[in-house]
Each structure stands twice: as C-alpha cells, then as structure tokens.
Amino acid sequence: MDKFRIRFFSAINQILSLSFKANKRMKNIAVIGSGTMGNGIAHVFAQYGYQVSLIDIAEEPLKKAMVTIEKNLDRQVTKQLITDTTRKQSLENIRPFTSVEAGVTNADLVIEAATENADLKLKIFKDLDSFCKPDTILATNTSSISITKIASVTKRPDKVIGMHFMNPVPVMKLVEVIRGYNTSDNVTSTIMQLSKMLEKVPVEVNDYPGFVANRILMPMINEAIYSLYEGVAGVHEIDTVMKLGMAHPMGPLQLADFIGLDVCLSILHVLHDGFGNPKYAPCPLLVNMVQAGHKGVKSGSGFYQYAPGSKALLVADRFK
Ligand SMILES: NC(=O)c1ccc[n+]([C@@H]2O[C@H](COP(=O)([O-])OP(=O)(O)OC[C@H]3O[C@@H](n4cnc5c(N)ncnc54)[C@H](O)[C@@H]3O)[C@@H](O)[C@H]2O)c1
Numbered sequence: 001m002d003k004f005r006i007r008f009f010s011a012i013n014q015i016l017s018l019s020f021k022a023n024k025r026m027k028n029i030a031v032i033g034s035g036t037m038g039n040g041i042a043h044v045f046a047q048y049g050y051q052v053s054l055i056d057i058a059e060e061p062l063k064k065a066m067v068t069i070e071k072n073l074d075r076q077v078t079k080q081l082i083t084d085t086t087r088k089q090s091l092e093n094i095r096p097f098t099s100v101e102a103g104v105t106n107a108d109l110v111i112e113a114a115t116e117n118a119d120l121k122l123k124i125f126k127d128l129d130s131f132c133k134p135d136t137i138l139a140t141n142t143s144s145i146s147i148t149k150i151a152s153v154t155k156r157p158d159k160v161i162g163m164h165f166m167n168p169v170p171v172m173k174l175v176e177v178i179r180g181y182n183t184s185d186n187v188t189s190t191i192m193q194l195s196k197m198l199e200k201v202p203v204e205v206n207d208y209p210g211f212v213a214n215r216i217l218m219p220m221i222n223e224a225i226y227s228l229y230e231g232v233a234g235v236h237e238i239d240t241v242m243k244l245g246m247a248h249p250m251g252p253l254q255l256a257d258f259i260g261l262d263v264c265l266s267i268l269h270v271l272h273d274g275f276g277n278p279k280y281a282p283c284p285l286l287v288n289m290v291q292a293g294h295k296g297v298k299s300g301s302g303f304y305q306y307a308p309g310s311k312a313l314l315v316a317d318r319f320k
Helices: 003-024 036-047 059-078 084-092 100-104 118-131 147-152 185-197 213-229 235-246 252-259 261-275 284-291
Strands: 028-032 051-055 094-097 109-112 137-140 160-165 174-179 201-206
Touching: 028 036, 028 100, 036 051, 036 059, 036 084, 036 094, 036 160, 051 059, 051 100, 059 084, 059 094, 084 094, 094 100, 100 118, 109 118, 118 137, 118 147, 137 185, 147 160, 160 185, 174 185, 185 201, 213 235, 213 252, 213 261, 213 284, 235 252, 252 261, 261 284
Parallel strands: 028 051, 028 109, 051 094, 109 137, 137 160, 174 201
Antiparallel strands: 160 174
C-alpha cells in the first residue's frame, strides 16, 4: 500500500474512533412511551449495546412492548440479520419502568416517544428537566410538535432536539434530526453521530411545523382520505393507484392505518395551526374515525381490518 493510502486510511480510522469515543460516553438511554415507536427505539438502542430504560405509565403497555420487541428480535434472527447471542443480550439490555423519575436518573440521553399531544409533551419535558442530570440531552420523537416550544419549558433549550425515527424503527434507515431554535451545534452533531452508530441515516432539518417528512406526507394522506370521503374511489382502488402508479411500497390509506389515525390527525392539526392554511384542514372522515376509536392497526380497524395473527389486507366492512 502506498504512503498516501496508508495516511488516508489512518485519518479515516482516527475520525471513526473519535466519533466512537464521543458516543461511547453515552451509555444509558431512557425511552419514554413504549407504544409503536418507543418499543422500536428501545429495541434498536439495546441491539447496539446501550442500556435502555423503557418507561410507560402502566405495566400493561410495557409487557406488550417487551412481547413485540422479542418477536421482532426473533424475526431478525430468522432472517440471519443478528445472532441469537445479540438477541439475548438485547433483551437483557432493556429494563422497564413505570416511574419516569426512576427510569431517567442515570440517562445520558432521553428520547420521548409518548402520545402526540403538545400539553402532555410539555409536562413530560418540564419533569425531565428537573429529574435528569444537567448534561443529559433531551430528545423527542414527535412527528410535528415544535422542538423550540418543547425546549422552552426546560432550562436547557440548547440540549433539546428532535430525533424523529420512522416506523418500523428496526427496519427504517432515516432519522430526521430537528434543530430547535436554540439547539447547540455540539448537541446536533452528537445526535447525528449517534444515529450513524445505530446504522441509521440522519438528515438535519430546521424546526417548522411538520419538519420535512410530515409536511409532505400528511397532505398526501389527507387528500387520499378526502378522495374516499367524496366517493372518488374505494380504499383498495386509491391505494392501488398510488402503489402501482407512483411505485409507493404501500398505499396512503394503509400507511395511515400503520402510522395510527390519531397520530395523523394530531399532525394535521399542528400543520393547520402552524401555517394557518386551510389546505391542511383534516378531512371530517378522519376526525370521525379517530373519535369512534378506529385508529388503524393498533386498534384493530381503520381503513382496513386487522385480525390478530393474520397478514391478509382486508378492507374494513364499512368501506366495502
Ligand atoms: N406511529 C408512527 O408511525 C410514528 C412515526 C414517527 C413518530 N411518531 C411519534 O412518536 C410518538 C409516539 O407515537 P406512537 O405511534 O408510538 O404512539 P402510541 O400511541 O403507539 O404509544 C404512545 C405510548 O406513550 C405512552 N404514554 C402516554 N403518556 C405517557 C407518559 N406521561 N409517560 C410515559 N408514557 C406515556 C402510552 O401509554 C403509549 O404506550 C408520537 O410523538 C408520534 O407522533 C409516530
């Protein structure tokens, strides 16, 4: 190997080992909320060797989350993506908590993935600010709520950041890293590096309603729901047009069910309030479905119906 290549590779090694050291200091991660996203985030950190405290308001969602994580790790073993030893170690790395205070005491980083509700998140961050060590970074997985607003209830707005994972977390590569108005360069680069350590691809964006992902995705989902509501076409037809016509891996109505219709509605409210533009007004059908408890996959029905253990994609009776 010539001298130039030796120098080049040793420089690369140095950069990698510096970034490894920077994140090696981060050992204890706390995840708040063990639902669709929280269990996936806990899974990924545990798989990469971090000690994870998984926190929810009751035992029941935590038990459900641990069953989901175990099932998803089993699938990774079957697909030969991880070894059985990693599966076992990952499960050992996760400790469930029903008390936020107990779960975050030693955390170097907290990732909040509780229900998409601004008041709830503001209360959680106020508590986190008093429970956590002064240098703990506080991240939120919010899909749309202002990072700057969340940061404003803490005394450490420079250490508050958006870390927006995609669903399902163990599979999807993107992390949208959102800088609040006061987020520091140092915290942003730590979170960018950490995301890379999880073999994700982080993309840095600024803090405006919906950031990038949902500002573009949600109007499409809302328009698909309007098309159904106005009788332009049925559920299967709308999804088929978008799948085969636009090469999307799943149609927008199936994707809405997968994300959670309550989550989609909350994001549309944030876009509507944030920009004051009627184009973001949620379709009345979406509002009705959420009020009636038809929230998609997690409630067993939405635009499609979901029988436990079945992979068949059946349009919900109401839309047949
Ligand atoms: N679902 C998605 O596809 C998706 C994708 C990206 C980001 N997000 C965002 O991730 C966050 C979580 O969404 P989700 O889909 O996982 O929701 P979810 O409804 O599946 O889970 C939310 C969990 O938070 C728990 N929780 C509520 N209040 C809490 C509190 N005070 N302390 C601890 N736990 C609490 C609930 O019990 C529940 O288990 C939201 O901010 C959402 O916008 C969701």
